[in-house]
Amino acid sequence: MLAAIGVSSVQEIFDRQIPEGVRLGRELDLPQGLSEQEVFAHLSELAARNVSAEDELSFLGAGMYDHYVPALIDMLTERSEFLTPYTPYQPEISQGGLQVMFEYQTAISELTGLPVSNASTYEGPSAVAAAAYLAKLHNSKRRLVVSAALHPHAIETLHTLAHGYDMEVVEVPLAAAASGAGAGVTDAAAWAAAIDADTSAAIFAQPNFYGAVEDAAALSAAAKSAGDPVVIAQVDPITLGILRPPGACGVDVAVGEGQPLGNRLDFGGPSFGLFAAREEYLRRMPGRIAGETVDVDGRRGFVLTLQTREQHIRREKATSNICTAQALNALAGVVYLAWLGRRGIVELGELLLARTHYARETLAALPGVHKLHDQPVIREFALRMTAPDGSCVDDVAAIRRRCLAQGVNPGVDVHALSAREQDRGVLLVAITEKRSRADIDRLAEVLGAAVAAERDQAAGPAPVTDEAVPA
């Protein structure tokens, strides 16, 4: 090969191209290579030092959920034909991937009740920011009004990106606990008040971060009458079998985290962000979109379409900079939805609804444990822990530690996640179809004991040895 190139060594190829001053000239300071079995042993050892959802009874959620992933998804995503190609730039040999995108778009459109969907964005929170950018492109206004009941990561991401967009973010607080709806939902009055003629987008979550079903139709209507913003809802796709879809609630753009649809937890990624909108936003959507067409012989086929939105064509005028997205994760999503099917998504929704209700009622009956709000909940709900004097318990962490020691992870310490004052004492509990009634009862037992012990300890020192048995 060297002779064909006309060099005497590989070294020469580099020497002739890389200036001496920027050659490394030493070996990288990294370990030497390992055999396959050694690498696998190392990665297994690291895995063994993580407590996965397989190793404890977990009620963690807050954006990613331990739903059951059917085995056929692994089989399909591991097929070379789906796993190893890149973006379908050559449609003639990429009809598989393109058709998957087209089917995915159909499924998301059906779920959201909105006519257009792209083929995926990165994940949930960044999809919110991408939707805000769509609003900016659409109306060139400067204000982003966002409910504080969004996932904290979504709000933080929006702040980061809005700086780049040269937009201002206005947060709408939660309704006060005294109000009719209880705390944990967007304050409707403040929402309406925050939206003005300069508001580019108004953003809420459904169900919101605290698990509450918001009055989406009312929020949308209020936004539209207070100004002319793009109404953006961050939705949870798994709830849309039973929940009124955003398209039927006056929402313009629906985004959300796709992980619950057949994707692994993977310590937070990769997953996918769903992104659907009303027709009028189609030509400003970010990301890939597959469209139907015909070939020269009249056969039905699919292509990447509306590419003039995209960076590789429009460069600095593109509607987004996104290039590599989450095709394989979106494949898992659409296969999952096909697996659930028209009936299954409703049945699953009803099961979650019933179990989550049962869990909320059971846990809220424990002394010192209260519902954060009274809104309906579907697969997650927030609890507030109180001290015997009724004040909120600061140290959810201590309660959680007691539960963890029993092999039960009771959910997310919201304040630890968000660092927001409003979230002190709040525990967010997620229920999937994998958490049976027996599991919920076990949580109630363990959480009840943990709260009681903390309250006792607050009252006076007492030994906790009998509970400190390692899992």
Next chain:
Amino acid sequence: MLAAIGVSSVQEIFDRQIPEGVRLGRELDLPQGLSEQEVFAHLSELAARNVSAEDELSFLGAGMYDHYVPALIDMLTERSEFLTPYTPYQPEISQGGLQVMFEYQTAISELTGLPVSNASTYEGPSAVAAAAYLAKLHNSKRRLVVSAALHPHAIETLHTLAHGYDMEVVEVPLAAAASGAGAGVTDAAAWAAAIDADTSAAIFAQPNFYGAVEDAAALSAAAKSAGDPVVIAQVDPITLGILRPPGACGVDVAVGEGQPLGNRLDFGGPSFGLFAAREEYLRRMPGRIAGETVDVDGRRGFVLTLQTREQHIRREKATSNICTAQALNALAGVVYLAWLGRRGIVELGELLLARTHYARETLAALPGVHKLHDQPVIREFALRMTAPDGSCVDDVAAIRRRCLAQGVNPGVDVHALSAREQDRGVLLVAITEKRSRADIDRLAEVLGAAVAAERDQAAGPAPVTDEAVPA
């Protein structure tokens, strides 16, 4: 569908065909069906109650070994195209499977140094019995002479099947410990003496059940000069990168357990049996054989060939009754061999040789632990445990229990496996490339302590509490 059939119910189809007296008329007494997630949870729970080679430091072998299975094997065996078809009865749409068989046959032929191989038999011990049947078909003689150093399961299987063949099995004992070679190898004199003109086959294992490299060439030569038997060797394919192949040792038929070649442990199956022979046995071989040919347009292709040997054509005159065999396991085998490659199989052999030698020397240096024999060993070796008075320790089980409590499975208690007197006090230790020097040193430490403790206990009662920590 019922209308097309012309019945009013499915029940009617059955009622019209199954006599009332043999209809079940009740539900099966089995649990009701479960959802996918429930079944998976149940199977996971059962799995969790097994101590796998992942859960302990295991030196178990004696026929199946914890070799590293490269990831690409899983990927290929899980491809629908290999996993879900059946026997390639329609060659035009089964070229993939047929070519795999052809490649497999080539690899086995290369390994064994014998020109013909079938496409797989069930597994190791039954392959020995299948080879004996080949001998019967070949020479119609009645005596099967078999070394007692075969795997006990192979000997037992041979007895079972020989009854059907109307053949007699004569076992050749191990050489006495006093002899030059030490115990653990076939007694050469007894071997020669046992073989006579009526001997259909003479069968030995290489390396034998006790890990010893036998003098295969000498055994074959002795057999041929004592009579005219078919010389059958049960071989371990993983050793054949460095060990003189059976074809070069005068062996006529080589059989063996294929599991070490890229197959899982699977609690003993499925795996595959390899079966190779000299040319003259070709038309009496059991099982499928793929052969090369051309199609009507002259393209190279593969078919199942020599089918007139087989049950579906020859029925009661078939050379074997085998039908469904182990195609997928054989695929794993040939992919593994391609992965190892021409150099890798030698390197792996050398690594095993060195580590096994190190392990044997290290363990045999422990008080009360002795080599069973001095023959070379490649990946497994037998130890004899003795009491302080030099008598053999009956209770290998007790020693093993002490090791297990430390998370180390020191190997197989041979007497527990074979129930043969000769195997009392014998521990069989397997070393694969997954067992590092550090692992071997750990075994030495744990085994040394266990033997010492047992010897102490034999000497007088002493507490063992400090060792009885659960793994």
Next chain:
Amino acid sequence: MSAIDENHLHADPGIDGHHPHHPTSAAAAGPLQRERATTIFQKGAPGRRAFVSPPLDVPMPPPEELLPPRFRREQPPRLPEVSEPEIVRHYVGISKRNFDLDSGFYPLGSCTMKHNPRLHERAAALAGHARLHPLQDPERAQGALELMFNLQGALSEISGLPHVSLQPSAGSHGELAGVLLTRAYHEDRGETRRKVLTPDTAHGTNPATVTMAGLEVVKLATNPDGGIDLDDLRAKADADVACLMLTNPNTLGLFDPNIEEIAQIVHGVGATLYYDGANLNAVMGLSRPGDMGFDIVHFNLHKSFTQPHGGGGPGSGPIAVSERIAPFLPRPVVARDDDGTFALEHDREPGSKSIGRLRGFHGNYGCFVRSYAYICSLGADGLKDASEAAVLNANYLLARLREKGVAEHLPLAYGELCMHEFVLSGGPMKRALKIKTLDLAKRLLDFGFHPPTVYFPLLVDEALMVEPTETETKETLDAFADAIAQILAEAAADPEIALGAPYATPVRRLDEVAAAKRPVIRQALD
């Protein structure tokens, strides 16, 4: 190309429309046909490799010391020298030259090609199953033993026979166990019975097994209804008969209505009744071999219980037996002790009547995991539903194939209804249309279907044995029936099309005679 790339049920099966009489012309060659088969041994280059050895971490004594030269191999085996990417491309590539069940309809009679749920692969791959050593101490393998115990129990309940051995590796291995059991049973009673009755519809493994077990095959005739000829049976049932081996429903897809009488006759002469369980998929939860009077049953876990077929295995062939046969069962079996723990029962007592082992270890456990998962998924109701749907699908497809245009050429060989499969005769087709069953089968390849089993059972002229299974949709059955009709119509117009088929497969008809005459069964290397 169609046969292996798509379950395209409505596709034009594509001979070049312009050249119907020149279907072998290069013009019709599909791309996979342009690819010449190259084995892995013909790829790569010296020095290439995928394997990287773990480090040599122990002292290395002189090689002669470890293994004297006379034991050493002189030249390494000429295995391939290929990198990992080359291996992946090679095997992914040739995999595409296979048709498979996940890609299309596979109505291979007698083989029960039902869908293989991927859950089973996931469960079987769990380390606690896949990496469990067979000689792990029973106390440390309780999950596996419980699984085997439960599976034994389920198979016992499904077959209606009290004792089960999971050991046999496949159906024919189960048959061998069964005939050896029969021999042992008779020998234990001091009898040497030499004959085994097998109907002429029997699968080839039945007679082959009888011979391997040292007994002698006596054929039984089939009556005009497709069942056992009772007169023939009565005539042959004598004191030298060890056993009658029967498949019920038999290989014609027919349930023998005289089964009770047959059992009576066989038992009347002191012989045993063996049930070839390959067709159990017709009767799960509906009728049980034990209740029919059978003494020994084998199951094909890779048929009724959906172990994937793997291109020809692995399978698993457990057996269930009646009380009188139980003492002779291969050992070990799994038993539950009084304290609820599970044990491998060896029965090594001196007086043991067990025929002994048939193989190493405990059977194909990996298959047990899958079939047990299947039984758990379906449950009592689901198993019955599966058999009902299998029989419904078969009868529906049969009805579709009894329509005008097909039935005259491919009449049902026996009976009116069928169980889970049925057998058509291609005899009239051969006479009227000049194409044989083989030609029809080959032409089906172009339509993207795996053909039915052909030329079996032997007593049917030009047999075509169709087993759709319960996991196929009505749309698929209709498309298959349409394809058959289309092929027959096409043959009526021009038999050459079918005679030259297939056209769209990676290779076309292969010269099997040449392959057998001068066998080339391995890659030549230099």
Next chain:
Amino acid sequence: MSAIDENHLHADPGIDGHHPHHPTSAAAAGPLQRERATTIFQKGAPGRRAFVSPPLDVPMPPPEELLPPRFRREQPPRLPEVSEPEIVRHYVGISKRNFDLDSGFYPLGSCTMKHNPRLHERAAALAGHARLHPLQDPERAQGALELMFNLQGALSEISGLPHVSLQPSAGSHGELAGVLLTRAYHEDRGETRRKVLTPDTAHGTNPATVTMAGLEVVKLATNPDGGIDLDDLRAKADADVACLMLTNPNTLGLFDPNIEEIAQIVHGVGATLYYDGANLNAVMGLSRPGDMGFDIVHFNLHKSFTQPHGGGGPGSGPIAVSERIAPFLPRPVVARDDDGTFALEHDREPGSKSIGRLRGFHGNYGCFVRSYAYICSLGADGLKDASEAAVLNANYLLARLREKGVAEHLPLAYGELCMHEFVLSGGPMKRALKIKTLDLAKRLLDFGFHPPTVYFPLLVDEALMVEPTETETKETLDAFADAIAQILAEAAADPEIALGAPYATPVRRLDEVAAAKRPVIRQALD
């Protein structure tokens, strides 16, 4: 059909030999072409399903109580109604309409389509990784945090920059982070710089990112050697320049020999230097962006570090930065505490300068597992070997394509040697042979190759950008070069062949204009 079924490097790429001028005739239609695309929404039947719900094991209050009607969906979403076997057949079937890296050569420039070892999939699937919740307490996720920490360290060492954030989800997300960091850096110094310089060879994500980050793109010219035009740079480098974004080697596959001077100029005006790491595969262990003077680098783990591309993701785009940029990094990052435990460092102090989060949680951890496994497998020596082999392969293929018969039609656009990829110009081909780069690409499909990247970079007329990667064999490179030569020879004889290509793919050229004009982007349902 060839393009997606086999890496058949020596195959006749098959236009019907008898009709070279009628390649679109039905005679040439391959079987996948006869199959009309049918979506999963068009399959199944009412009532069919795969999902079985776990039992309702809790009391069921009245539905209105759980969820009032006004919140309820009225009609279920019209998802498919299909059984599991139908789903499997459907997706297995359409998967076969994809070309993929495991099936053939994929020299897509700028994309580094190197082999994806299956070990990585196995490791990533371990429950301890795959089923780890992102909000698991850090003490209970030490393995994951250590992995991330080690990966941060390795990327830091490879890039020569001290601080790493793993958060960005892909390359362009990393770019966005990078430009926002630059903005934050300048703003922190009280400067509002509005301009970002990008060469005209830049990938589209660079300018698109600049706009999204609120800054303004200023284009830089390329000099005749393919590097940055230093005069243009000097002219444009002023106090309003925030950053220069550069790919090095650039998208022409050329290492900019003036990189040190460029860095000097850019730093001289107080701007930052951003390294688009898409081409890092050329220089791993050989030259480091940090040593070249770059302040910010993004990595494409799905390129240099072999995360499978998944049909267009997932990817992962970590960034590494110099000390001066470090305070602004997105949080959290993984840190090692003094006691050896690993923690997520959030930096929530009031004075925090962090630009904040770019997404939820910690980044695409599943990708980290794979790329970390890759780095462990290769090690210091292996990474260098990989880059050397990538560059060797590219130069060898370039040499083959500079042979007579090809070079006159497809000259190298710039330079003599190349790094890991090279760009040819199809301009002369277009003029002499009347076929465009697009036609050449389409004709390559018939030969079973994925075409190179086409029409990028923009400054090359009829660009063809070829990146073979290090995991391809010489045999494959030769076959590809031969195919190119053959296509050119064929075009010289008859350009219509390439103009009409492809022929052997599941569909042929598609009407993209119609697709964009009246977009149909979902299945219509009734």
